[in-house]
Amino acid sequence: MSLSTLAAIPPYVFYELDARRVAQRALGRSLIDVGIGSPDGPIPAVVVEAMQRTAADRGLSGYPEFRAHPLFRAAVTGYLHTRFGVTVDAGSELLALAGSKEGIAELLLSHCNPGDVVLIPEVYYPVYARATLLAGAQPVFVPFLADGRLDLAAVAPDDLARARVMIVNYPGNPTTATVTLDDLAQFVDFAARHDLLLISDLAYSELSYDGYVVPSVLQVPGASRVAVELHTCSKSFNMAGVRVAFVAGSRNAIAQLDAYRANIGYGVSTLAQMAGTAAFTHHATIVPPIVAEYRVRRDALVQALRAGGWAVASPNATMYLWLPVPDGFGDWEWVDALMQGPGVVVTPGIAFGNAGRGRFRVSLVQPAEVLAQAAAAITVTAAAAPAVARPSQPD
Ligand SMILES: Cc1ncc(COP(=O)(O)O)c(C=O)c1O
Structure with missing residues (x-):
């Protein structure tokens, strides 16, 4: 890879945010951090026990299997079947990953050739575009319809002709x-008609509320001919630090990913896979209390913001609120005003691409009462808008 390829990739906004947060802490300030979506809840006890047993198991001290440990395969196929009614072949349609971020990057690197187009939602999790650029391919951003679905009709025919992957x-x-x-x-259907690999990133498969149950693309008949889906333990099970996930679906895409990974790694840590095995095996008991806690937090935050005059819709999934930057502030200016003023850390929308400008994200990673405090601080800061907004920095 040439240095110019790396240099062409803009700085990672979360790095920038982290630098500002570290600078504030160095000044001795205590912050309410609702920036990064890193779960604050504990790793479930049944998972901790599995990790302790594994760490002491002499038989597991060697290198892991390249694709996945048999127990991990069994737990994942069981989970996909009970949760979604989906059957996958554990040998050819499944692969363990050290996190879905890495998995998405590896999928793009193993699948794309220089000059290919990757269709990416216009507001996106950063690795979609960054790994596309690392592969020498071209991100093309698909706009959203008003309801948040992708406007596939808006993709230009020239781009579609060169497109190889679409991420949802x-x-x-x-x-x-x-x-x-x-x-x-x-x-x-769109992926099949245009000969695309469809990558469904299902990082928030279990975090839904008010009766909404998140569907899997693999529930669509015939989907595994064109699609792969990534699931992760990070959010659903409070296991972001463990780094375990999986990809399931198209056997061709998975064979290609496996061939790529075999050159650069040794599969996923057995310790992490055994943690994931416990999580997926016990998902039905682990998930409800985690979701219940996020729902309480969501309600507290939404209520406190509404009390401050914000017209906020209550999301029926994920662990975030996606809010407009108040009038009078640029993107970073708003983030800095919150951090340097009341000490609230939020993520600027430009972390998720240019179409994220004018918005910011709050993560539900603090207890309800702290989120209510954060909401009050956000409202007070918004009311003190500068007279003239400075233009925001490029991302
Ligand atoms: C949409 C989405 N995909 C993937 C990830 C990465 O998850 P993991 O911890 O499995 O790498 C995240 C993390 O925030 C995410 O929001």
């Missing part, structure tokens, strides 16, 4: 948009 992310980070199984069927 529902429930969406940061938008919180959700879809129905019919919407997913339309993506599958």
Whole structure:
């Protein structure tokens, strides 16, 4: 890879945010951090026990299997079957990953050639565009319809002709948009008609509220001919630090990913896979209390913001609120005003691409009462808008 390829990739906004947060802490300030979507809840006890057993198991001290440990395969196929009614072949249609971020990057690197187009939602989790650029391919951003679904009709024919991959992310980070199984069927149909690999990033599969149940693209008949889906333990099970996820679906795409990974790694840590095995095996008991806590937090935050005059919709999935930057502030200016004023850390929308400008994200990673405090601070800061907004920095 040439240095110019790396240099062409803009700085990672979360790095920038982190630098500002570290600078504030160095000044001795205590911050309410609702910036990064890193779960604050504990790793479930049943998972901790599995990790302790694994760490002491002499038989597991060697290198892991390249694709996945048999127990991980069994737990994942069981989960997909009970949760979504989906059957996958554990040998050819499944692969363990050290997190879905890495998995998405590896999928793009193993699948794309220089000059290919990757269709990406216009507001997106950063790795979609960054790994596309690392592969020498070209990100083309697909606009959203008013309801948060992708406007596939807006993709230019020239781009479509060169497109090799399309990425979808529902429930969406940061938008919180959700879809129905019919919407997913339309993506599958579009991918099949245009010979695309459809990558469904299902990072928030379990975090839904008010009766909404998140569908899987693999529930669409025939989807595994064109689609792969990524699931992760990070959000659903409070396990972001463990780094375990999986990809399931198209056997061709998975064989290609496996061939790529075999050259650069040794599969996923057995310790992490055994943690994931426990999580997916016990998902039905682990998930409800985690979701219940996020729902309480969502309600507290939404209520406190509404009390401050914000017209906020209550999202039915994810662990975020995606809010407009108040009038009078630029993107970074607003983030800095909150951090340097009341000490609230939020994520600027430009972390999720240019179309995220004018918005910011709040993560539900603090207890309800702290989120209510953050909401009050956000309201007070918004009321003190500078007379003339400075233009925001480029991302
Ligand atoms: C949409 C989306 N995909 C993927 C990830 C990465 O998850 P993981 O911890 O599995 O790498 C995140 C994390 O925030 C996310 O929001």
